[in-house]
Amino acid sequence: MIRFVFRLAATAAALLACGLAYGQDIDPDILKAQAGTYLVAPEDGRTGCRMTLETDMAIGGYSISGQDACAKPLPALAEASSWNFDGNGGLILIDPTRKVIARFVENEGSPMKTEDGKLFLLSAAPDGVDHLPTVNSLAGPWTMQRPDGERLCGVTLGSNVGTDGNAPLSLSGDCAANVAKLKLAVWHIEGFGLTLMGGDGSSLSFDMRADGNFDKSKQEGGKPLSLVRR
Structure with missing residues (x-):
């Protein structure tokens, strides 16, 4: 069974x-x-x-x-x-x-x-998706941007998962102030959800789209935000 x-x-x-x-x-x-x-x-x-x-x-x-x-x-x-x-x-x-x-x-x-x-x-999965994203498949450079393409920050997801289940991430030096202040340092994936986290408890949660990119979870509130693979 x-x-x-x-x-x-x-x-x-x-x-x-x-x-x-x-x-x-x-x-x-x-x-x-x-x-x-x-x-x-x-x-x-x-x-x-x-x-x-x-x-x-x-x-x-x-x-x-x-x-x-x-x-x-x-x-x-x-x-x-x-x-x-x-x-x-x-x-x-x-x-x-x-x-x-x-x-x-x-x-x-x-x-x-x-x-x-x-x-x-x-x-529950986006239409057309037949497999789960993994740490290795998502590791690499991404762009955090608004739906109109306005770039807010470059995000590089690392692939070395720690004992806590989180992997490191790094931000570009030109991030918008509202992103930089979150001091995001690690990321975690669960199912089709991706969460970026800071050491002080700050976080941003995203849900995967059918094209493999991510949109900020509706539960987060605020302005729309996306993570798009570079």
């Missing part, structure tokens, strides 16, 4: 923690919160596959589509015919005989990742 770490939507996690048991009717709002298309891909950047968790009833739970795309990259998942909540804050994938072939375990605050064997992540 492949076991995955999976972060549930907040509403689903809260209600499941109250004791929803496998096989019971699930509130439609929980289904809607969890349903959607996800990329399951190896952590090392190799090709993965997409599948869509749907809300229609199926044998053992709720329907899945797109799993045939897993036949080559992740064949163990191609047999999935339905999904369900397991009653313990997690999700399961089920084959036509009702056998559980994958278990996604909630682990708040951690990446959505397999617990045993080869490491895989499961994440």
Whole structure:
């Protein structure tokens, strides 16, 4: 069995923690919160596959589509015919005989990742993306700029990851004052999110686009900002 770490939507996690048991009717709002298309891909950047968790009833739970795309990259998942909540804050994938072939375990605050064997992540992904970005694939020079092309700073991402999971970065000497004052020194990637961090707790978070560049996360607020590969 492949076991995955999976972060549930907040509403689903809260209600499941109250004791929803496998096989019971699930509130439609929980289904809607969890349903959607996800990329399951190896952590090392190799090709993965997409599948869509749907809300229609199926044998053992709720329907899945797109799993045939897993036949080559992740064949163990191609047999999935339905999904369900397991009653313990997690999700399961089920084959036509009702056998559980994958278990996604909630682990708040951690990446959505397999617990045993080869490491895989499961994440909502930009359209057209079939693999996860890695430290090595992102290392190198980038430009921090506004959507209109106004350059704010040059950023070079290093590839030597420390024991804390962060890698070093360096800034060009001509950064705009509002960027320079953040004293950004390290970076970290989790799924499709990239965070630049300073020693005093300052940070900037970005989300990957389909073209491989990054836009500042909406949660950050403020003016739009992008990281574009040079």
